[in-house]
Amino acid sequence: MDNGNISVRTSGPAADKIGTSLRRAILRGEMQAGTRLRQDAIAQQFAVSHIPVREALRQLAAEGLVTIRPNRGAIVSRLSSAEARELLEIRCAIETQAVRWALPHADADVLARAEAALMESECTEDVARWMEINWRFHFTLYERAGRPRALSLIESLDLQIDRFIRVLFTASDYRKQAQEEHRAILAAYRVGNAAAVTSLLEQHITETSRLLTELLERYQDE
Amino acid sequence: MDNGNISVRTSGPAADKIGTSLRRAILRGEMQAGTRLRQDAIAQQFAVSHIPVREALRQLAAEGLVTIRPNRGAIVSRLSSAEARELLEIRCAIETQAVRWALPHADADVLARAEAALMESECTEDVARWMEINWRFHFTLYERAGRPRALSLIESLDLQIDRFIRVLFTASDYRKQAQEEHRAILAAYRVGNAAAVTSLLEQHITETSRLLTELLERYQDE
DNA sequence: TCTAGATTCAGTGTCATATTTGATCCGAAC
DNA sequence: GTTCGGATCAAATATGACACTGAATCTAGA
Secondary structure, eight states, X not given: OOOOSOOOSSSSOXXXXXXXXXXXXXXXXXXXXXXXXXXXXXXXXHTSOHHHHHHHHHHHHHTTSEEEETTXXXXXXXXXXXXXXXXXXXXXXXXXXXXXXXXXXXOHHHHHHHHHHHHHHHHOOOHHHHHHHHHHHHHHHHGGGOOHHHHHHHHHHHHHHHHHHTTHHHHSOHHHHHHHHHHHHHHHHHTTOHHHHHHHHHHHHHHHHHHHHHHHHHHHHO | OOOOSOOOSSXXXXXXXXXXXXXXXXXTTSSOTTOEEOHHHHHHHTTSOHHHHXXXXXXXXXXXXXXXXXXXXXXXXXXXXXXXXXXXXXXXXXXXXXXXXXXXXXXXXXHHHHHHHHHHHHSOOOHHHHHHHHHHHHHHHHGGGOOHHHHHHHHHHHHHHHHHHTTHHHHSOHHHHHHHHHHHHHHHHHTTOHHHHHHHHHHHHHHHHHHHHHHHHHHHHO
């Protein structure tokens, strides 16, 4: 964390800025699951009092990224394999519906951007970068759904699970497999084949779920 | 609001107690959409400083019940007809999936409790009471899904929309219709007919959506 | 009528302080 | 050696008084 002592008063509430910064650190794996989040240390780091820190932590807790234990402090949330499986099941249910909504409204712009994301993801070796592009690829497919709430919900589910998907990179050849699956999804999307898109998307998420829950189960045995 | 000056220090953080109390007031319609939520007034009412009030408001904002405008204060969230429609669409997608998960594991206890909820809802004239029982009825059908996260998500969606469904009681014969639909759903559930259950549930939620969005559109024209 | 500055309102956060909670440690008793 | 109770510790939780900030509204002048 290289924030230094920034002025947090000039662009919105301090609590929001702190929350954004902590969220980023958690999502990039700089703060691992189980890490203690001490109010006074964070307050010192951001050169603020502990009040906006508490507010930021509450916000992150509501998002599921942080677990608050009253009077004992906050930690970066862990995720059990059962929870992971379930989150991905929910994602699957909503994302397949979102893509059905979006597909009839897909245009050349959407296709070009999804293709660009796919090309970009093939050129990067950086895990954090790849995860960002992965999200952008998926989001682009759903963009024309006309359902902001659903997309927001998908994003919040994504936030809870993507930092764990990150570990698949070192534990399996996840990236190669995911790229192939993305290619197939985009090909079906391009010709407007809704049944194929949803089926491929479902397989993609289900396979991710299988790999991730296996990995988390191994973690829990250690 | 008849809370008086209660001691909020004896069972968990003050912010949690305030949040719970405000949430209840919002859900029961005691605080209408658009109502100003002033930190100082709430702090006075609960005999606390403004700090736990701010934390409670942030928590409720994260739940979608409250909208915070920086430097301008918080209001009880409004809901546009488009948002209502979408929330119910999402609910429909998840609840039909939840009931599919639950149905193979339904037992006599679940059936008895769902039946009891239905009977109880037929005996009450109180809107708040009916809404609670309505939730209990639905929740009971999903209980055996073995998916705590999904059920939690359904509940949070419920929280965002049920206070608006309340107004259907005075604006249409919603209750009678909903009771009939509940009866049909339970009958199909009882014989384990998953296709019929999901289809009836989908119709039930879709019909609710239709009525509610019409009503909200009328509100917005005034 | 429009614009700029003043005023108002309520939020945002600090500070020094006190209190509370839960975990850990330590000594005494068995 | 084990158990139990009290003391200690670390960190969270919140107070009350105060200062500052931002956005909306009001007022006066051009």
